[in-house]
Amino acid sequence: MRTATPARLLAPIAAVTVALCGGGIAHADAPTGKETRPPGPAGGADDKALSASVSRIRVTQVSGPTGGKRGSISSTDVNWTPPPCWYEPVLTPEQLKALAETNSLGYVSPHTSWGGEKLWTDHYRDGKDAYNYKDGSLTPVEGYDNYNIGKDGYFWRGVAPDMADPESYDCERVMFWQNAGEVPAVPNAPTPETLAEYAYDKVEVPDTEIELRPEGKSTVNLPTWVWLDKGTFQEVKVRAELPNTNLWAETTAKPVALHLEPGTEDAETFPAGGDCEINEDGSIGTPYVKGDADRTPPCGITYLRATSGGPYKLSASVTWQITWEGAGGTGGDLPDGTFETTQDMNVQEIQSINR
Structure with a gap:
């Protein structure tokens, strides 16, 4: 288990200036085990879409008993744990536009939330850079034109079921675009084994x-x-x-x-x-x-x-x-x-x- 690196504010440079003047808030959760969340959405996207700790993976029981007393199994390997984080498709261009321009509260990565319309519109509508933080440095991420409306695909974001796990910080890329039918070629992209390990805890x-x-x-x-x-x-x-x-x-x-x-x-x-x-x-x-x-x-x-x-x-x-x-x-x-x-x-x- 590695030691967590304190999260950084992953916001467009111009938006940071506005935030300091009261026009927006970029909030990065520190790895203290205590999670702070923005208020629920007012419209355009539901709580599940905005939550960075709730997976969209659908789990169904195919066979086996469904009635009576049941319980979850415990792994016999004390060193084994399910994956701490991975990326998932979260929002369509239209859903992101509704979030940005009518609600503007939500997470762009498991530990970083944006509040305030300008933070979202600068990066996802007006093409301004945002920044990913990794290994002590900031890497610019090119912005988008009008939320990619008219394109076929989804904006993906990291999911971390246990936000207090230091390894959940491995999925801190700012929410990014991926064409429909494609899985992003990034570390911690989901695989069939990721889903199998997620399902382990649901048995x-x-x-x-x-x-x-x-x-x-x-x-x-x-x-x-x-x-x-x-x-x-x-x-x-x-x-x-x-x-x-x-x-x-x-x-x-x-x-x-x-x-x-x-x-x-x-x-x-x-x-x-x-x-x-x-x-x-x-x-x-x-x-x-x-x-x-x-x-x-x-x-x-x-x-x-x-x-x-x-x-x-x-x-x-x-x-x-x-x-x-x-x-x-x-x-x-x-x-x-x-x-x-x-x-x-x-x-x-x-x-x-x-x-």
């Missing part, structure tokens, strides 16, 4: 509601059988598409293993280590049947000491294997994800078996 998997026998109360030195029915867990597939581009990706989460933590050191897990692999039919473990009480379960726990003062917290976490495929025949793997739930387990000394 919701069902609660890990394991079946137990006996249910909720076990007996010292007798095994508790644990299993998941094959119909309980299914692959979850999420599709992400970036409007006004041909970019898309589908991220798939597939359950591959169940891990058990008994909630106490006075217990044995089966298999040793508590990792129950998924069976070929999609189930995990084997359901308990009458007469199995004295057998060792393929997936289960034997508690060696009774509970006292409160139940043990049995933790069950499912590992989900994550893959993706996207536009242009792209695809690959992403870090596995896990989803964990806990439930109370009371353990008694009486060695009686319900058959």
Whole structure:
């Protein structure tokens, strides 16, 4: 993780002079973790169009359960994070004109907002330069003629879901033009993998509601059988598409293993280590049947000491294997994800078996 460089005011030189005289305001957020936003728009563009932290990527669930309790997975790779920022098409020429001349409040990059009509009209209507700040220097950016009205394309701007992330400053180019059907050839331009990684955080998997026998109360030195029915867990597939581009990706989460933590050191897990692999039919473990009480379960726990003062917290976490495929025949793997739930387990000394 790099250290953030303080943001600079990215405004046309002439507009800065006007701003100092009260004709406009260019606001650059400092990388303090606190975000300051201009007021909502009065017209011409909606809040989503003006927000630099809200992506326009459309996410839909293609397959997998949609009802019941669900939650987001956590990456098993503690060093992996989704991309901190990327660029997206934001406004048509007509939308930019409406913003500039009727509202004139909005972000030109994730951390820099312009307020005041002249800041916008100087650069996007009257052709005056603006400036990108990078690596300690300012680079002039040529202005536009009448918002490029009559041309087919979009103005693109950086998006940073976590504005406090220092790496979100890597997308600080002033909002720029790109012809329709094209993706800009700039660092941090979106790719199918960008969308796949964005969709990773949108995957919701069902609660890990394991079946137990006996249910909720076990007996010292007798095994508790644990299993998941094959119909309980299914692959979850999420599709992400970036409007006004041909970019898309589908991220798939597939359950591959169940891990058990008994909630106490006075217990044995089966298999040793508590990792129950998924069976070929999609189930995990084997359901308990009458007469199995004295057998060792393929997936289960034997508690060696009774509970006292409160139940043990049995933790069950499912590992989900994550893959993706996207536009242009792209695809690959992403870090596995896990989803964990806990439930109370009371353990008694009486060695009686319900058959």
